[in-house]
Amino acid sequence: MxxxxxxxxxxxxxxxxxxxxxxxxxxxxxxxxxxxxxxxxxxxMMGRAYRIGVTGPPGAGKSTLVEKLAMECRRQGKKVGIVAVDPSSPFSGGAVLGDRVRMSSLFTDPEVYIRSMATRGSLGGLAGRTKEVCDILDAFGKDFIIVETVGVGQMELDIAEAADSTVVVLVPESGDAIQTLKAGLMEIGEVYCVNKSDREGADRMVMEIGTMLEMRAKNDGWMPPVVKTVATTGKGVEELFNKILAHRRYLEESNRLSERRRKVIRNEIERIIEERLREVFYHQPGVRKRLEEMVSDVEQRKVSPYQVADMLWKMYFGNEQRRV
Amino acid sequence: MKKKLRILIAKPGLDGHDRGAKVVARALRDAGFEVIYTGLHQTPEMIAEAAIQEDVDAVGLSILSGAHMTLFPEVMRLLKEKGADDILVFGGGIIPKEDMEVLYRMGCGQLFGPGTPTQEIVDYLKEKFPDRV
Amino acid sequence: MANEDIEKIKDEKERWLGCVNKGEPEKFQTVSGVPVDVLYTPADIKDLDYLYDLGFPGEYPFTRGIRHNMYRGRLWTMRQFSGFGTARDTNARYKFLLAHGETGLSVAFDFPTLYGRDSDDPMARGEVGRCGVAVSSLEDMETLFDGIPMGEVSTSMTINGPAAVLWAFYIVAAEKQGVPSEKLRGTIQNDILKEYIAQKSWLFPPEPSLRIITDIMAFGAKHVPKWNTISISGYHIREAGSTAAQELAFTLKDGMTYVEAGIKAGLDVDTFAPRLSFFFNSHLDFFEEIVKFRAARRIWAREMRETFKAKKPESWLLRFHTQTAGCTLTAQQPENNIVRTAFQALAAVLGGTQSLHTNSMDETWALPTEKAVLIALRTQQIIAEETGVINVIDPLGGSYYVEALTRELERQAYEYFEKIDALGGMVKAIEHGFPQREIAEASYRYQKAVDEGRRTVVGVNKYVLEGERLEIPILKIDPNVEKEQWERLARLRQRRDNERVKRALKDLKDACAGKDNVMYPILEAVRAYATLGEICGAMKEIFGTYSEPPMF
Known part of the structure; x- marks a missing residue:
């Protein structure tokens, strides 16, 4: 084939x-x-699926939770696509993608499609083509697409942009780290989930998240709910799924879903143009070569990087003044 | 742009000896490949379906339980049934020579015995898939 | 020794080192990567307090051995792990081994049995009777011990997730031979924590698994007092690629976790601690293995007496079975494995083991043939009766090197205890994948060293025979075993009282959901000839299942 x-x-x-x-x-x-x-x-064929992003620190039980969310979707007769993103090794460029280990109950369900992706070159962010892969699964007829990523660095911001609803998964032990988390994970979640909530400290964690969320800068009419789950037993997963659906209703009724998706489309067009520009630019005869030659001059402080950029720019655009 | 080599490493059956599978998975990662690891206790059906969805180039099965004459042919049969018999099936484990001969005749890829250096497996895959990185 | 003498020895050693070519230091490490010095002197053990750290055999802290007269009093039990094909095939092998001087039985079950599945379960395809004997029901257990006096022989069963069920098969099979449970001697492995860490044949999540284990301990203390209800195992941790220190640390920490669970369940520590036994690996590095056993005894005694406040000396002593390291056997030039195994067995004996399994040369290829297993048994008999090593207790005690290395392993073990405690204990550490990750790291490091030729494996990466052909016979498992088992099970399901089975399984589920000891309803289900898969299936309905954290 x-x-x-x-x-x-x-x-x-x-x-x-x-x-x-x-x-x-x-x-x-x-x-x-x-x-x-x-x-x-x-x-x-795209645009029909609803996209759920699931992110959180390593060890929060995301894969198991995704498995259980997918099972909940299936119980309601919905078709599911799962995209599980793991980082590539910065040294070899290879990766071991192990999220499937926690999802084996879904393997032979013909209405569930699972794809593991490595971040490859994309700098600490979501795998470069994650959005497109979601698009394809969307076109393939999935009702829900769940994207799972480790919430570190740029990835969590990317996922928030690519998903319609973003679920942030934490565990009772995340409490100590919550202060450092607030800059990232605490800004992006639309639904919060305290997983492994059969452990000590779960209720305190729920309260702490609540407090943080009240202080959050913009909640534009949606107060993110906090749900307790035990993914290994499936406890709380139905409620989590209902909260996601509630967020979806909110987005649809307030017209924000379309607003968001328009934004994503706009960004995508811009990104495509930027990519092409970059490609065209560097494909100009001599540009790469000249750049390489100038590196040592910059290193020896003979010229500044800006001056080199100006010079290369002129090779392409002529004398037009572009420096900002 | 060269396509990344994607390999599924799977442990079919009930045998829990995953030391070899994990060492190989890591060695393949360090060689720059993308390895999808499915974990323990997989049925042939689960392995074939995962191989297809992940669009891997090859499936490596690790079997130390003596069930190789059941599990290798079954995975290959299922891939064929699903129109994916171009996916290479190779493997490792304790497989007597005469069983290896039978499996090779069925179209199975290289079978690596105990004591194989991981580099040998990396080299084998590189040679099989010269247009991949 | 006086301080000035120690200082003088140190100076003298410095001087002496000047005349020594020590070679590249990285080449001189134990198999586990512990760097070792070229020579040890009294300076290396200057803090050793003989009475506190070593003492006398049979006395606290048991560093030198757990019996007053060790092997002069009684040899270790020669116990060859065996099982293959049907219960009838294995029954014949047991009779063969007992006839040749083996002193205890050890049952190897096939994978389906280890996972609590019947031979006719779809997941069992291709694996029935392959790596051990298939035992799906009481009927199979009766066949397995047909003609073997269960009141006299001691039997070890390597079974974990479904240990309660196989033990119940054994107890009821003995009942049918007219042997009361009070007379039964033996061991069930029943060590679930190391399954999550290394061996991977779990059935339920950790919490209910620990509850079943405490039920077993309580039942045993009451009804099967001579039975070792748990054998805390480092063997599989080592086989999964750990270092000696990891084997030592994770195993002892597992043991302490069971003790804590027992105490938490309301049991008096001195009622169950004497029935805890251990199971270690004996690997290639001769001295490192010997000191591992010595360190294990010392740590366990201290922890049991000081941390867990056990009062009976029997609660302090660490009894252990040893198996030579299967992972060190090579498929190439398999006869060399006889030699490897002999050294590993000798290390176990010098380390003071209570029972021993020696691997057969052909075990990388298949289950052993009669000939191969006889050589393995003879290896133990030669050590015991020809070499003279049994005459003197702990003959290496007091060696500067052995004592220094014993202490080094002890130190490394405590380092791991601290890390595990910081994660909130062993169950939490396992859920975090901590021990799994440590082992995966060590195993990868070892494999790299072998691949790069930094570590020699004779016949594999050095002294290779070009065009080698396998010249030893290999045991073939009859492919009809699977079919025979299916038919036997089908007949059993027809013959038995299925209403009684249904009732028994319902009672079992109720016990699982409540607080009653699960052993009683399991025994009732077994008497009704409910199968292994049916009993475990019922328990899974209440307890749920487990999947591993992916670690590389």
Whole structure:
């Protein structure tokens, strides 16, 4: 099946062939030349799925929680796509993607599709093509798409942008770290979840989160609820899912869902243009070479990086003044 | 842009000896590959389905329980049934020579015995997939 | 020794070192990577307090051994772990081993049994009778011990997740032979914590597993007083690739966790602690292994007396079974494994083991043939009766090196205890994946060293025979075993009183959901011929299942 044309691949995709879906995801993930065409073709089929981002510190039990959320969706007859993102090794570029270990009960359900992704080059952020992979699963007919990432660095901000609802998962022991968390995780959640809540300190954690959220700068009409769960037994998962649905209703009724998605579309167009500009720019004959040559001059403080940029800019745009 | 080599490492059956599978997973990561690790106690059906959804190039099975003559053929059969027999199935474990011969005739990829240096596995995959990184 | 003498020895050693070519230091480490000096002197053990740190055999802190007269009084039990195919096949092997001088039985179950699944479970396909014997019901256990006097033989069963059920099979099978449970001697491994850490044959999450274990301990203390209700095992931790210090530390910490659980369940520590036994690995590094056993005894005695306030001396002493290290056997030039095993067995004996299994040369390939297992048994008999090492207790005690290294391992173990305590204890540490990660690290490091030739494995990365052919016979498991088991189970399910089975399983579930000891309803279900899979399935309905934290 490896030698299929894009047309054949799309035909199979449309009849629900998981292998075709998997291969289209790979094309997109690898930035293959076929990718743009495939995404164009699938575009009309997208926009129906609801996207849930799940993030939190390592060891919070995210994968198990995602498994249980997916089971809850299935119980309600909904189809689910899961994208589990793990960091690539900065040294080798390889990765061990182990989130599936916690999701094995979903493996043979034909209405659940799981894809593990490595962040690859993207600097500490979400895997470069995560959004597109969600788009493809959306087009594949999934009702819910759950994206799981480790909440560190840039990733949590990216996920908040790519998801319709962002769930932040914490554990009772996160209490001590909450002060340092507030800059990141405490800003982005729309639903908070205290997992492993059968452990000591769960109620205190719930209260602390509540306090933090009241102080949060902008809640624009939505006060994020805090739910207690024990993912290993499934306790509280139904309630968590209901809170996510409540957030969805809020977004839809206040027209914010469309607002958000328009923003995402705008960002995406900008990103595509930026990517192309970058590509075109660096593909100019001589630009890369000249840049390399100038590095040692900068190193020896003969010129500043800005001056080099100006010089390269002129190679492309001529004399137009672009320095800001 | 070269496609990343993606490998599924799986432990089929009930055998819990995952030391080898984990060492190999790490060695493949250190060689720059993306490894999807599915954990213990997988049925052939689960492995074949995961291989497809993850669009891996190869599936590595680690079997030390003596059940290789049941599990390897079953994974290969299921991949074929799902139109994915271009996915390479290779493996490791305690497999007597005459069983290896039978599995090779069925189209199984390389089977690595105890004491194989991990580099040998890395080299094998690189050679099998020269257009991947 | 006086301080000035120590100082003088130190100076003299410095001078002497000047004449020594010590080689590259990284080449001289134990198998676990502990750097060792080229020579040890009294300066290395200057703080050693003989009476406090070593004492006398059979006396606190038991560093030198747990019996007053050790092997002069009684040899270790020669106990070969064995099981394959059907209960009938294995029954014949047991009779063979007993006829050749083995003194205790040790049951190896197949994977489906270890996971509490019947031979006809879909997950069992291809694995029935492969790595051990298939025991799915009381009927299989009766066959396994047919013609073997259960009141006389001592039996060790390597079983963990479903230990309560297999033990119940054993107790009821003995009942049918007319042997009361009070007379039964043996061990069930029943060590669930190391399953999460290393061996991975768990059934339920940690909390209910610990509850079952305390139920077993309470039942044993009352009805099966000569039975070791738990064998806290480092063997599998080591096989998963840990260092000696990790094996020592994680195993002892597991043991302390069971003691805490027992105390928390309201049991008096002195009622169950004497029935706790241990199971260690004997690996390649001769001296490191010997000191591991010595350190284990000392740490356990101190912790039991000082931390857990046990009053009976029997509660302080650490009794252990040893198995030579399966992971050190090579598929290449398998005959060399006889030699490896002999050294490992000798280390176990010099370390004061109470019972011993020696691996057979062919075990990387399959379960051992009769010939191979006989050589393994003979190895123990040669050590016991030809070498003279049993004449003197702890003959290496007092060696500067051995005492210094004993203390070093003890220190490393306490370092791990602190780390585990900081995580909130062993169960929490396991949930965090801490011991798993430490072991995965160590195992990867070791493999790299072998791959890069920094560590020699004879016949594998050095002294390789080109074009080697396997010249030893390999035991084949009859592929019909699986089918035979299916048929036997089908007949059993038809023959038995299924209403009684249903009632028994319902009572069992009620006990699981409540607080009653689960052993009683399990025994009732077993008497009704409920199968292993049915009993474990009922318990899973209440207790749930477990999946591992992914660690690399």
């Amino acid at each position: 490896s030698g299929l044309t894009t047309k054949e691949l799309l035909e199979r995709f449309r009849v629900g062939d998981r292998r075709a879906c998997a291969q289209i995801i790979s094309f997109v993930e690898n930035g293959a030349p076929e990718a743009t065409l495939l995404l164009d073709e699938l575009y009309p």
